[in-house]
Structures are given as structure tokens and as C-alpha cells.
Amino acid sequence: MVDLIYTVVSLIVIVPLALFLGVVYSFLLRKLSARFQWRVGPMLRMYGDLKPLLGTSRLLQPLYDILKLYGKETVVPDVSRRRLFVYSPYLSLIFAVAAIFFIPFPGMPLLSGVPYSLIIASYLLIASILFTILGPIASGSPWAAIGARREVELFLVSELGFVLSIFAIAIARQSLVIWELSKGAQSVYLALLTVTAGALMFAAVLGKLHIKPFDMPEAEAEIVAGPYTEYSGKLLGTYYLSKAFLLYGLVALFISLFLPPLATDVLWLPLYLIAAFVLVFLLTAVQVLNPRYRIRNAINWYLKVVIPLGLLSFIIALAIWLVV
Amino acid sequence: MGIMDKARIYSPWLYHLHCGGCNGCDIETLAALAPRFDVERFGIQLVPSPRHADILLTTGCVPKQFIPMVKRVYEQVPEPKVVVAVGSCACGGSLFYDDAPENYAILGHPDLLIPVDVYVPGCAPKPEAIINGVVQGILKLAEKRAKK
Amino acid sequence: MSTEIKILKQVLSKYSKPMTLTYPSTVAPERRYSQIPEGLRGIPERDNDKCIGCRACYFVCSGRATSIYDKDAKRTVEIFLFRCTFCAHCQEACPEEAIKMTNKFEIAVPNREDPAARVITELDLLKCKNCGNPYVTRKLVDRTYERLMEKIDTIVKETVSNDYKKLDGYCPDCRRAYGVDFDTHTKKYVWLEGV
Numbered sequence: 018m019v020d021l022i023y024t025v026v027s028l029i030v031i032v033p034l035a036l037f038l039g040v041v042y043s044f045l046l047r048k049l050s051a052r053f054q055w056r057v058g059p060m061l062r063m064y065g066d067l068k069p070l071l072g073t074s075r076l077l078q079p080l081y082d083i084l085k086l087y088g089k090e091t092v093v094p095d096v097s098r099r100r101l102f103v104y105s106p107y108l109s110l111i112f113a114v115a116a117i118f119f120i121p122f123p124g125m126p127l128l129s130g131v132p133y134s135l136i137i138a139s140y141l142l143i144a145s146i147l148f149t150i151l152g153p154i155a156s157g158s159p160w161a162a163i164g165a166r167r168e169v170e171l172f173l174v175s176e177l178g179f180v181l182s183i184f185a186i187a188i189a190r191q192s193l194v195i196w197e198l199s200k201g202a203q204s205v206y207l208a209l210l211t212v213t214a215g216a217l218m219f220a221a222v223l224g225k226l227h228i229k230p231f232d233m234p235e236a237e238a239e240i241v242a243g244p245y246t247e248y249s250g251k252l253l254g255t256y257y258l259s260k261a262f263l264l265y266g267l268v269a270l271f272i273s274l275f276l277p278p279l280a281t282d283v284l285w286l287p288l289y290l291i292a293a294f295v296l297v298f299l300l301t302a303v304q305v306l307n308p309r310y311r312i313r314n315a316i317n318w319y320l321k322v323v324i325p326l327g328l329l330s331f332i333i334a335l336a337i338w339l340v341v
Numbered sequence: 342m343g344i345m346d347k348a349r350i351y352s353p354w355l356y357h358l359h360c361g362g363c364n365g366c367d368i369e370t371l372a373a374l375a376p377r378f379d380v381e382r383f384g385i386q387l388v389p390s391p392r393h394a395d396i397l398l399t400t401g402c403v404p405k406q407f408i409p410m411v412k413r414v415y416e417q418v419p420e421p422k423v424v425v426a427v428g429s430c431a432c433g434g435s436l437f438y439d440d441a442p443e444n445y446a447i448l449g450h451p452d453l454l455i456p457v458d459v460y461v462p463g464c465a466p467k468p469e470a471i472i473n474g475v476v477q478g479i480l481k482l483a484e485k486r487a488k489k
Numbered sequence: 490m491s492t493e494i495k496i497l498k499q500v501l502s503k504y505s506k507p508m509t510l511t512y513p514s515t516v517a518p519e520r521r522y523s524q525i526p527e528g529l530r531g532i533p534e535r536d537n538d539k540c541i542g543c544r545a546c547y548f549v550c551s552g553r554a555t556s557i558y559d560k561d562a563k564r565t566v567e568i569f570l571f572r573c574t575f576c577a578h579c580q581e582a583c584p585e586e587a588i589k590m591t592n593k594f595e596i597a598v599p600n601r602e603d604p605a606a607r608v609i610t611e612l613d614l615l616k617c618k619n620c621g622n623p624y625v626t627r628k629l630v631d632r633t634y635e636r637l638m639e640k641i642d643t644i645v646k647e648t649v650s651n652d653y654k655k656l657d658g659y660c661p662d663c664r665r666a667y668g669v670d671f672d673t674h675t676k677k678y679v680w681l682e683g684v
């Protein structure tokens with residue numbers, strides 16, 4: 018009974034917490050990439066004389082963006098498939114929020130202990146991204162269609178890496194429950210697997226979050242705003258919201274699968290946060306150091322990296338399963 | 342001031358509409374967005390689609406071919422919105438337009454088509470002047486909400 | 490990959506302090522503005538006392554920003570900054586050096602009627618002694634006389650001076666209509682050609 022109440026309470030608590038962390042991560046992404054480019058970026062401490070007008074801190078800048086979008090007029094184009102166009106952002110948000118329920122946070126196992134939670138979580142993450150493709154296709158804008166097509170192609174290859182990496186881990190550890198995976202003891206072989214499968218997952222996260230070499234779905238210079246071209250106001254805000262949750266979810270999943278004990282006990286919280294910030298730093302470094310790939314280059318790159326790394330991870334995983 | 346009004350001031354997104362200028366003002370506008378002046382400090386971002394914008398930044402004298410596009414882009418920006426005209430051409434027509442158009446191709450300043458809220462004269466204005474204009478635009482944006 | 494390492498090295502080098510200026514804020518005045526070069530052409534400003542209303546700036550204005558109109562015995566010399574190209578032609582042409590380009594450039598204004606968008610000088614017009622119509626400013630008449638006297642250095646100097654004084658105060662229409670009454674020397678300009 019106590020367990021049940023704790024789970025319910027933590028399920029309620031995790032939503033604002035995940036939103037806050039997602040917003041902080043995306044703030045860090047912006048701030049760090051600004052610092053990489055020798056500029057200031059959203060200000061952590063506003064200039065003294067501008068404080069009354071512009072606020073004291075912009076730590077929550079992505080949240081302000083979302084709030085502003087909620088206060089704006091929402092335009093639905095005539096040529097769109099209205100229902101799909103309007104509901105897709107909300108469905109994307111719902112799936113993203115549902116996905117974070119299955120990923121543990123230090124001190125909160127949430128639903129990550131249910132059987133097959135690894136598969137459920139990865140399905141929900143995929144579904145969330147799927148609706149960022151379906152909505153734009155329904156908008157009737159050619160730019161959105163091109164962007165969505167690019168996203169589908171990118172999605173296919175990045176998803177391959179994602180699935181290979183989580184199943185390599187699952188085979189090696191003989192479990193499909195995230196909570197168990199995030200507890201486990203480390204061994205030398207597992208550390209090796211963590212490196213290869215972790216690299217694979219990192220590459221997949223790049224594609225899922227449209228980090229720089231793989232941001233061709235949103236390439237501003239070529240296809241206006243890509244999938245989001247026709248979205249405005251509340252609907253766009255909802256997409257940004259689901260992006261913040263997705264960012265949190267992917268980072269949390271990465272940590273719980275590849276840095277095992279960090280996502281279990283509440284005592285690990287400081288280390289968990291440090292690991293998350295390091296991960297965001299690495300994402301930013303990749304973003305600022307790379308130009309945008311063309312879609313064909315991106316697919317080639319993924320196939321060149323994902324297939325050997327995936328095979329390697331699987332061989333290691335099978336070896337661990339059979340031998341150890 | 343509610344949190345929504347604050348958010349409106351904290352994150353104005355900019356759409357840059359170039360309508361037939363000589364590119365001088367566009368270069369200065371991009372300089373205002375670049376690391377030296379970095380308007381992202383105040384949450385200002387350049388967005389690629391007018392549907393996402395709060396501030397429409399126009400440069401140049403409108404050619405007749407461009408009339409429908411200017412109107413349409415203006416209508417595509419969701420309310421509340423603010424238009425900032427950058428450069429002497431966009432403010433008063435400057436070299437290209439007198440009260441009677443003398444050029445078969447030029448209509449005149451965008452003010453003849455869409456309501457402009459802030460004018461930034463200059464040929465071309467310095468990036469600081471453009472930032473100054475955008476800041477005034479943000480203040481107008483806050484006012485517009487207050488009226489509703 | 491080597492390019493990326495090069496970029497990373499440069500990014501993390503000791504020069505990687507943000508180069509952003511603090512523009513709208515005044516907390517660090519030395520880092521407030523970008524370079525403002527000497528001779529930056531900002532808003533033109535007119536010295537109201539020096540301007541004589543001669544229209545030289547109106548004729549050279551490249552953006553047709555300057556307009557001069559007479560109304561209610563007042564001559565208004567106006568620069569509409571929305572049309573000004575900050576070319577400094579007016580500064581060059583002004584005989585009295587009344588116009589100076591300043592280096593002010595923050596002139597964003599919210600509407601066309603804003604007083605900040607115009608540089609205005611109002612001058613009183615002289616009324617014709619005969620018909621009473623306002624026609625020119627006092628200063629213009631005086632300055633023209635002075636400059637004329639500076640230029641002429643021959644025997645016609647006195648004639649010109651006398652004629653000028655006789656005509657002073659009459660508008661061009663009246664001068665033409667009552668030309669005989671003034672008894673000015675009709676051939677003086679022919680002699681002046683050699684000067």
C-alpha cells in the first residue's frame with residue numbers, strides 16, 4: 018500500500034520535475050553553444066539596470082518561449098487535415114510524458130519496475146517522435162512535407178542504432194526491465210559493452226533531438242522551419258513542450274542504462290545531475306563543431322557507424338550472455 | 342503583470358522580411374544578431390517561419406511585384422505582432438520614392454501596405470540603432486497585450 | 490576530425506571570453522558601443538542661429554529629405570530623417586556651415602509625426618515694403634550683401650552697394666514692376682563679368 022501511494026505521488030511529482038530539468042537542459046544547450054561561439058547566450062544574471070524590464074534571470078528561457086507561444090493566436094491552415102493537424106502535438110506530448118513515467122529518477126523508481134518497461138519506454142519515445150512527423154504531413158505545406166520526409170529517413174536509421182544499443186544491453190543483462198538494468202553490478206565486460214552501446218545510443222540521441230550534423234529536418238536555410246512551418250501559437254508551444262520532455266527522457270534513459278547505479282538511489286542525485294550535464298555538454302560540443310549533413314550523408318554515416326558498432330555490441334552482449 | 346505578459350516581453354521572436362532593399366540594412370540586421378551584439382541575451386531569436394514570429398522586421402522599399410507577399414507575410418504572423426521598419430527606405434522611401442512614385446517598379450515604403458509600429462531611420466542604421474528599435478518594438482508588444 | 494579538433498582548440502583558447510557588447514545596458518560604459526569611428530555620419534543637426542534659409546541644402550539633398558516651405562511669414566527648413574541617407578551633402582553645400590553631422594544614431598521612433606524624426610528651423614520672413622508680401626529672410630539679404638562686397642574689388646563696388654541698398658526691402662515682383670523708379674545702374678552686371 019505504501020509502495021502504491023509512493024508510486025502515485027512520485028508519478029505526480031516527476032512531471033513538473035522533468036519539465037524543469039528538460040527546460041534547464043535545453044537552456045544549457047543554448048547557453049553552452051553560445052559560449053562556444055564566443056557570445057553570451059541567454060543571460061543567467063541580467064544586467065543590473067535592465068532587471069526591472071527584462072527579469073533577473075533567463076534560466077527558464079525555454080519555458081518563457083513556451084508560455085509566450087501559449088499566449089499567442091493559433092492559426093490552422095485551411096488546406097490542412099484539421100483533426101490530425103490539431104491533435105498531433107498533444108498526442109506527441111502525451112506520449113513523451115508517458116515515456117518518462119517508465120524511466121527511473123534517483124529515488125523514484127516510478128513505473129520502471131513493470132515487466133517489459135524497456136520496450137514500453139522505447140515504444141513511447143518512438144510514438145512521440147512519430148507524431149512530430151504526422152502532424153506536419155497533415156499541415157499541407159510543402160516545406161513541412163519535405164521536412165517530415167527527411168525526418169522519416171533520419172528516424173529509420175537513428176532508430177536502428179537506438180534499438181540495437183538497448184537490446185545489446187538487454188541481452189547481456191538478461192532483463193527487459195529498466196529498473197533492474199539501472200541497478201546492476203558492473204563488470205569488465207559490461208564496461209566494454211557500455212562503451213560501444215553507449216556510443217551507439219549517443220549517436221541515436223543526436224538524430225532524435227536534431228542536434229547539429231543531423232538537423233536537416235529543421236534546416237532553416239533550405240526549408241523554412243521544416244516540419245513546424247505551419248504550426249503557431251499553442252500547437253507549436255505543445256511541440257516545444259514535448260521536446261523538453263523528450264530531451265529529459267532521452268538523457269534519463271541514457272543514464273539509467275549506461276551508468277547503472279546513478280538512477281536508483283536518491284543519494285546518487287548529485288552524481289546523476291553531473292552526468293546529465295556532462296551529457297548535455299557533449300551534445301552541445303557535437304552541435305557546435307559540426308556543419309549540417311545532407312540526408313544521404315547522414316544515412317551513410319549512420320550505416321557506417323551503426324552497423325559495425327551494433328554488430329560489435331551484439332557480439333559482446335552474446336559473449337557475456339553465453340560465457341559469463 | 343502576469344507571467345504571460347512577462348513571457349511575451351522575455352521571448353520576442355524575430356522574422357526578417359527583406360522587401361527589395363539594397364542589402365545594406367540586411368547586413369546590419371544580421372550584424373545585430375551575430376555574436377558581437379548577440380540579441381539572444383534577451384531571448385530574441387531569428388525564426389525561419391512567419392508563423393512563429395512576434396516581431397516582423399522589414400527592410401527596403403517595396404517593389405510592385407512584392408506587394409502580395411508583404412501583405413501575406415504580415416497576415417501570417419499571429420497576433421499580437423509588431424512591425425519594425427529598418428532603414429530609411431522602409432521608413433520614408435528615401436531615394437526610391439517621392440510622394441508620386443517616379444519609378445515604374447517601386448510602390449514605396451511598407452507603411453503604405455501594413456501598419457508599422459516602430460521606425461528605425463538610418464542608411465544603413467548601426468546595429469545598436471536596430472537593437473534600440475527592436476527594444477521599442479518589445480515595449481509596444483507588451484502594450485498591445487495590455488489593451489486587450 | 491582534425492578540423493573539428495582545430496575548431497575546439499580555438500574555441501577553448503584563452504581568447505574565448507565572450508566578445509559580446511553590453512549594448513542596451515549601461516553597466517559597462519566602455520563595452521557599451523561597438524567602434525564609433527571618427528566622422529561617423531549620424532543625424533544632421535542645424536544651428537538655428539546660423540541658418541539663413543538659402544535653400545542650398547534643399548537643392549543638393551540626395552534623399553529629398555530636406556524641404557523648405559514658406560507659410561504665415563515664416564520659412565521652415567526641415568529635414569525629414571525617415572528619408573535622409575546621411576550622405577552629408579547638405580553639410581558640404583551649406584554656405585554658412587549651419588549643418589553639422591553628429592554621431593548620434595539611436596533614433597527609433599514609434600510614428601511618422603514624432604518630433605524626433607524631424608530637424609526643423611523656423612525663420613522669420615521679411616515683408617515687401619511695397620506690396621507687403623513676405624519674400625525672403627533678413628539674414629539672407631544681409632549675408633548676400635556681405636559676400637558680394639567681399640568678392641567685388643573694382644570701381645563698380647560702390648555702384649553695386651548703392652543699388653543693393655536701393656532694392657533692399659522689395660520683393661522680386663515689385664522690383665520688376667517698378668524697375669524704372671529705382672533708378673539702378675542697368676549695365677553693372679555686364680561690367681562685373683570680368684571680376
Ligand code: SF4
Pocket residue numbers: 535539540541542543544545546547566582583584585586587588
Ligand atoms: S541649412 Fe544652410 S544650406 Fe540649408 S537653408 Fe540653412 S543656411 Fe542654407
Ligand code: SF4
Pocket residue numbers: 533549550551552553554555568572573574575576577578579580
Ligand atoms: S544628409 Fe544627405 S539626405 Fe540627409 S538631409 Fe543632408 S543631403 Fe539630404
